Amino acid sequence: MKRMLFTPGPTEIPTEVLASQSRPIMHHRTDEYRSIFREQTRLLQEFLATTQPVLTLTASGSGAMEAALVNILSPGDEIIAVEGGKFGERWGKIAEAYGLTVHRVTVAYGRVATPEEVESAIAAHPKAKALFLTHSETSTGALFPVHEMAKVARAKGLLTIADTVTSYGVYDLRFDTSDLDGVVWGSQKGMMIPPGLGYVCYGPRAWAAAEKARLPKFYFNLTKARASLEKGDTPFTPAISLVIAAHAAASMQAAEGRENVFARHERNAEATRAAVRSLGLPLFAEVPTNAVTAIAVPAGVDGGAVVKTMEHRYGVKIAGGQGSLKGKIFRLGHIGHYDAGDILRLVGAFESALSDHGHRVEPGTAVRTAQESLRRATAPAGVA
């Protein structure tokens, strides 16, 4: 049976990228590989709108998060972590694994923290050196105002590092003109490639902090990774095939154009949200991200059964909730290589499976709503 992933990672991989994975392996200490690796890096820099080095780590996003944290801090340091979901909570867990003191700004799942709450936390914990944020919280579908929070933190002398795991490739992060000092993401989301690579980009303030940071690190030593990158290398054998995939996928995105990629995500997300609302269902997130649409499971409906029916009857794999949200939310991912037709497939399967499990609406409601939303969003001038 044909199946398509609409999970918030891994995401669908373009056929062109999959094809790149079956070519004979290339050695990494060659000019051929180095030129691909350099070009991949340049394309990622363009997408981030940065001149800073983008470091490629052979690790999943969580490994890249650990790298981003340990390279700017020292034993005894205090940090502030903003938590409103499973991934926000990860920052505090990493810091505590290294013996640091963590001050938390915690909001309920689905809600987002405000810059004012961050400002209060900084005032309450004047020794805190850095602020750790999640841009698009994959577990709840909420979008946090990381640029505004970073501005507050910079004014008080803190560094800000944001997890952009599900926002890279979805939003225009404009790293160099933001107050963010570091961003970190993984390969299996907006990059449209398999998992296995993690990325970190530091700004000048984070690099200055890295010179003095004394937390132990070897594999995740970013200073060494930066020095290697200048020679087109990595300190350790890279996941060659995944870097080749990254280059292929980033080339496709560059051909589409970065603004067009971001606009397409906005369109797809808006159409998905409109379809969900047309079914009478509430969005779970207070401020929804364009990466993943989280929806509260309606009373009387078995959420797990809907997810299974979507996959096995309609060929669309979405995600349910994780941890305490298990069975309570649906998560419809639309990060990466999806177009208008894919969104109709997604919301059509969602509506059909809900009907199968007792949440009846007039047939075609969700699909029609999404179709109209997408048609309006791409209307050429003069078309009604």
Place this chain on the structure above:
Amino acid sequence: MKRMLFTPGPTEIPTEVLASQSRPIMHHRTDEYRSIFREQTRLLQEFLATTQPVLTLTASGSGAMEAALVNILSPGDEIIAVEGGKFGERWGKIAEAYGLTVHRVTVAYGRVATPEEVESAIAAHPKAKALFLTHSETSTGALFPVHEMAKVARAKGLLTIADTVTSYGVYDLRFDTSDLDGVVWGSQKGMMIPPGLGYVCYGPRAWAAAEKARLPKFYFNLTKARASLEKGDTPFTPAISLVIAAHAAASMQAAEGRENVFARHERNAEATRAAVRSLGLPLFAEVPTNAVTAIAVPAGVDGGAVVKTMEHRYGVKIAGGQGSLKGKIFRLGHIGHYDAGDILRLVGAFESALSDHGHRVEPGTAVRTAQESLRRATAPAGVA
């Protein structure tokens, strides 16, 4: 131009495995993925002859080395590291990055240390908790007697961890009946898949030490990896496509039969060494490994030029020396998916390129010698 890798990693990848990489991506939180992951793990356990969990990390071999070290030690600990090449030196560097005290048993590049030298080092440093070894030193082509060294260490109460990066899949490591407490390797060598996965297997004594170890770790927390493995999972998103490759490649090796795989490596290495000797060239390593044959560059020959000619004129990519051995040795890799015909291709290209660069021998010497060595090694009963 057709090119084939005879580098000591990455190694050639079977076409069947490459083909597995272009299938649509699979989600990792599914029964389908879990059954592949479990089966991969079972096949690796069979190859190691162990009932202990084999942990799959999304990282290169060096990341797995760091994981193997930090999970059994605490701040202030002392270790002994045996060093006779670039990879042996890595253990001490990792330990020092975590502030540990390192006592080194150092031998010249190309030589191997003895169990007696290890015994003396243990006597001289009675506080040392663990011994770190390299089985097959990829940078020099030397094979260290890790099983005998581990026996000495166990008698004195030390744990022994061996880097088996280029010996996994080449030698029968027989983990459970050895005195080794841990082994660690990467995916791009004897496993015949691309780089990007690292593996660690601990024995019961290492797991007991892990309960008390206090070095910081998060991404490389092996206790969490073991708990996840029991559910067919990993703590973080795995490099799904590479795990699928590992399953495909390990299935091919299981079909060939583990003893046959090890015997084939022995045959290929022996034929390569015989061919090298027939050219009047000395092996660089005192005790050569069946993974990679290192050869001193003859006086008057430009080693770098030979490596380039082999690649560009004869379609065979080998490695030169690293660091201080640059230009001084050739390294002919024969780890993984190579048969008799591949070895003729390798030594034929080597002989031809040497001739091109002034080291003249009777044409066909190396190929004929390898051919005879391989023919004798596979002779059925009754064939002369």
